[in-house]
Amino acid sequence: MxxxxxxxxxxxxxxxxxxxxxxxxxxxxxxxxxxxxxxxxxxxxxxxxxxxxxxxxxxxxxxxxxxxxxxxxxxxxxxxxxxxxxxxxxxLERLDRILWIDVHNHTITVQAGVPMGALFAEAKKAGLFFPPHPGDEGAFAGGVVATNAGGARAVKYGTVKRFLTGMRVVLADGTALDLGGRLLKSSTGYHLMDLMIGSEGTLGIITQVTFSLLANPACLRTLVVPFETIDQATAAVEQLLNRGITPCAVEFVEHAAIRCSERLLAKTWPARGGNASLMFILDGSDEEEVMGAAASVASVMEANGALDVLVAEGEAKQAEILEIRSMIYEALRPGAVELFDVSLPRSEIPDHVRRVHELEREHGIPLPTYGHAADGNVHTQSMRVSIDDGVLGGEIKGWEEKHERVRAGIYADAIARGGVISGEHGIGLVKKDFLAMNVGERAVRVMKAIKRALDPKGILNPGKIFDLDGPVTPPRA
Amino acid sequence: MxxxxxxxxxxxxxxxxxxxxxxxxxxxxxxxxxxxxxxxxxxxxxxxxxxxxxxxxxxxxxxxxxxxxxxxxxxxxxxxxxxxxxxxxxxLERLDRILWIDVHNHTITVQAGVPMGALFAEAKKAGLFFPPHPGDEGAFAGGVVATNAGGARAVKYGTVKRFLTGMRVVLADGTALDLGGRLLKSSTGYHLMDLMIGSEGTLGIITQVTFSLLANPACLRTLVVPFETIDQATAAVEQLLNRGITPCAVEFVEHAAIRCSERLLAKTWPARGGNASLMFILDGSDEEEVMGAAASVASVMEANGALDVLVAEGEAKQAEILEIRSMIYEALRPGAVELFDVSLPRSEIPDHVRRVHELEREHGIPLPTYGHAADGNVHTQSMRVSIDDGVLGGEIKGWEEKHERVRAGIYADAIARGGVISGEHGIGLVKKDFLAMNVGERAVRVMKAIKRALDPKGILNPGKIFDLDGPVTPPRA
Known part of the structure; x- marks a missing residue:
């Protein structure tokens, strides 16, 4: 410069x-x-x-x-x-002010640079909560919107787009738009706010957001339910949802992945038997309601092959279980190449996971898998090192090529099952070469037409999601 | 031709x-x-x-x-x-096939011309339900998406955009796009599907939609709660939501409006005293849960000035109450000019309704008002005839000009309170001259840029939402 x-x-x-x-x-x-x-x-x-x-x-x-x-x-x-x-x-780190928590309308208005952890804390102080929960609370509010970050609670509460009610955004010409407000409903012209969600800074720069909030659940309960197989676990989730019982979160974890997190934290997952666990978070406005739901979950699980039903007693034990689940990613990360993020019709999870393990055997790199059982979002972590009972081992020869093949196999399987290559992480640089294969050339053409209309000079985060002029290989340091 | x-x-x-x-x-x-x-x-x-x-x-x-x-x-x-x-x-009337109800993933895929009544019935047969509920079940599935039709259940379940998971749409060049699928989560490129929601046929013609469904609530209960004033009713709703109790629907109705519907149907609204009622629909997975919620609603209402709490006994009585509420529009229609549809932060409802009645007195045309108390969507019906205890009377002299002034007053008040001119009906022809006043010239400019990018020849429903080249007066027959 x-x-x-x-x-x-x-x-x-x-x-x-x-x-x-x-x-x-x-x-x-x-x-x-x-x-x-x-x-x-x-x-x-x-x-x-x-x-x-x-x-x-x-x-x-x-x-x-x-x-x-x-x-x-x-x-x-x-x-x-x-x-x-x-x-x-x-x-956006200096735009870090919480501007307004409106306790009458249950909304919070923050600058884009407010970390989600601070937003959650502020809401909680007012007896309110923001349901979508990205894995890392250091994520900024603006970034959560710009990347359409998801989290574990989508099945009961929906994703970020349900809770975003207002936004300020700076466009490519340096003018600012004020969209929405503290409103739960609007049919007043095109939904520009929804177009900005997940656009990854390519259509505008979000400077402020307003989210709607819900009353903080008075009561939370965490259950861990081990199964012999992931198939049984998924089938049990379907039975539960058929009964009209919708937990706040339903996670599935393979025990092979949990072991790594147990080692990192020196803590113990409550279930030992079987190959996979479901983890439920139940929430409600009183103890009685949540205990009733827990009893229903237990009975549906037991009728569908659960090896056990473990209810976490006390807040400390609940927090420990959540920590073990949420630290899987960190535990695997030192030996990981990429965290996949496919989203599928939820009934396709077992067959997709089966295919993942075929690819694991075929290519010889570990592919520990976990995710959101009730919303169909599956995370497979592609490794460049071996794993032995939760301990990361030596680098696998030729992992680069194996990884490329695994990725091709996982994407092809997800797409064949009616899925998409990203459920909640976005496309960015690392998936852009696969976007057209997934959504089709025509859809990408429409996206590019919108990009050109809103950013004719192409200055806003160019080369993310797609290249306006042909594909470009992601840069490597 | x-x-x-x-x-x-x-x-x-x-x-x-x-x-x-x-x-x-x-x-x-x-x-x-x-x-x-x-x-x-x-x-x-x-x-x-x-x-x-x-x-x-x-x-x-x-x-x-x-x-x-x-x-x-x-x-x-x-x-x-x-x-x-x-x-x-x-x-789209001949595209009327229900294509697939996927009971494993709780989705329904229909052609755009399927009436919502048929969709509701098909879902119910499978033990499932589609929460958003437009007032008229003759609305087509494609139209509900194209106009972002709302309904009474937004506060608990969200609007159509939460439940739309897939879409096929024909673009202005006659090519078709297949967007989304049977997926609850996707962060795979721009949200073209959300852009199509509420675009009123100006960006594409929707031919097929996939909605996610929920398990049919096993139990429903309807409550009617009269209050002396709309202020008390609104304040009571806030207290309820603060307690974490979220009914399926919370409607407010002025008794003056209800009288017209009672006359039309020759049926009786259960509450007589006071000037306004709240109507609650509570749903849940079992009797015990719903009765618990009903007891909580009753206690919060009684503590906040309710004159009475009436629980509808039996399905027939519940259906009658819903019918009286839903027929207000039809009862007033023979003497109505326009149904307003503003959406506000919900705490603004009482002051807005007060302003509506100031305008009523000022201009001398009846403005019966009702709406969705928990999501801030207020419907005022502007009349060209007098109303006497539920009976429509003679035409009011100069109603045309009075109506224009009332509209200006209602829109100005809604916008000043952070609201929008349409919560769920859309802009179409009748509100397009007021769009820029509400969302700002810049936002309209961005909408036009998107319109031009997707429909360069301007053939898709031109002149709706906005005019590409200056304002045009709505045609009059």
């Missing part, structure tokens, strides 16, 4: 909020994508302190044709916030 | 499925918009029998620059399916 440009940018965001040194830029070169191979240094990192400054930075980039990549908490798993060549990172 | 064009169209849809006689065209000239003043005869009505024929009709129109307006059940309340000058109506 020329000194003139640097001076201009510094005049917008202030002396200390423009980073130029490679060591300062490095943390902004990547997200949490497992392999760590997707990374690229930006030319600069600008940290605006207000929406007006965001708009000025975007106008600066538009005037000069400089790519600008919005960055939230950097917790993404698809490389969506990895900078473009020669581009600027616009970090 | 030239004979050549007629022959071409007839070759696509078949001899009996192209209407040209004015008497045959007349039913396709309007929707259910109360005033009946928004109507226009199309040049022809084409009734394709398949998606392939829909695509051929669209290509026919694209090649010749003829406007094409998709039509569902014709139950809309915004004139969105009123034909454009010289245009063709593409009626």
């Amino acid at each position: 020329s000194q003139g440009w640097i001076d201009d940018l510094r005049a917008i965001v202030g002396e200390g909020s423009l980073l130029l040194e490679p060591s300062d830029l490095e943390p902004y070169s990547r997200d949490e994508t497992a392999s760590g191979v997707v990374a690229r240094l930006p030319a600069a990192v600008a940290k605006p302190a207000s929406e007006a400054q965001v708009a000025e930075v975007v106008r600066f980039c538009a005037d000069r044709g400089i790519p600008v990549t919005a960055r939230g908490g950097g917790t993404g798993l698809a490389g969506a916030c990895v900078p473009s060549p020669g581009g600027i990172v616009l970090s | 030239s004979q050549g064009w007629i022959d071409d169209l007839r070759a696509i849809v078949g001899e009996g499925s192209l209407l040209l006689e004015p008497s045959d065209l007349e039913p396709y000239s309007r929707d259910e918009t109360a005033s009946g003043v928004v109507a226009r005869l199309p040049a022809a009505v084409a009734k394709p029998a398949s998606e392939a024929q829909v695509a051929e009709v669209v290509r026919f129109c694209a090649d010749r620059g003829i406007p094409v307006t998709a039509r569902g059940g014709g139950t809309g309340l915004a004139g969105a399916c009123v034909p454009s000058p010289g245009g063709i109506v593409l009626s």
